[in-house]
Amino acid sequence: MDRTTLDLWVGIFVAAGVAALVGLSMKVGNLTSSNLGVTYSLHADYENIGGLKVRAPVKSAGVVVGRVADIHFDDTTKAAVVTVNIDTRYHFDKDTIAPIYTSGLLGEQFISLLPGGSDENLKNGDKIGKVQNALVLEDMIGKFLTSKASETNDKKAE
């Protein structure tokens, strides 16, 4: 089959279209950052995970080191069991604390890993012992109000 300039144009068009798709996934989307390579998984039990979602980032010192793989409710302990996948390049010791933080005032929630001082590292399937629940705005307002109320009571007592 002889080639024509028409084929060339169609070739350019298809190549540009595919390049745009790849560009969209790489530059606009999060395909590059979601590929963490080889990972190992850890578990953590929370009383309250707030608005944490599957695929939320797991950060340590602000760097994404993994992602939330699964969240489910444990009926016996009545706690939320969060499974996170951590890149095998990063190691965390057994005293690591895993609080749930919010990025910005109204941003998405993520798990932060604060390293402790233990010599032993967490292995695949281990449970992170020390956790800190997500901040719930209603609880905070409730605490604030009760503390205000007790303050005014103290003043009256004086």
Add this chain to the structure above:
Amino acid sequence: MFDRMNRGLRNIGHRFIDRIWRLGSASRFFFYTLALSGESLRRFHLTVREIYFTGVLSLIIMLVSALFVGMVLGLQGYNTLQKYGSSDAIGVLVALSLVRELGPVVTALLFAGRAGTAITAEIGLMKATEQLSAMEMMAVNPIARVVAPRFWAGVISMPLLAALFSMMGVFGGYLVAVPLLGIDDGAFWSQMQASVDFREDIVNGVIKSFVFGIACTIIALFEGYDAPPTAEGVSRATTRTVVNSSLAVLGLDFVLTSFMIG
């Protein structure tokens, strides 16, 4: 009085039944095209030729409109986001609205206007000048030889055009946001990458444009094939292509979005 009312009712009923009738023949036409598309895939140069006419020649209008759509999104978004002190999120706004909605939908609407009308007019005129009947006389099935290559060309072109549209739109938004309005370059891209999901947003956008490609092309082909073989008939069919494709795209968009979000 009663007679006139009767006639009006009969007219409405006639129109309704006619629509249903056309819907039925359009569906039959669609399956017939699918069944006979073996040849257009085996002799792929037929399809390549049509990709040139539907895809490559639509590129200029797509890219120029995408650039302006992106720039307008950038300006409008900045104006509103700035009030809430979150003008850094402009990249997210531009990228999400383009990848999820505007990319596939505006591409499909432009495609209906640019390529769909051309397909309808071409096939309508082929029918009016009895080229299709001539093919049948030579034992060439016009659906396999004329309709199917154009169908596949449209289905292949649409997702590629939509991807190019989204990319160009994001670039347009970038042009307005970063050099013109002074948003930080890093914040623009990093916030965008943090919120645009590959599976949820980009793949869903491609699925949408693929469905729109099928709908727009089959409507254009059917209107052309079904057009009365007169000058007036072809002109009416061309108008109907644009109207029906636009309605189909917007309706399908709602259905697909509710599936994807729900």
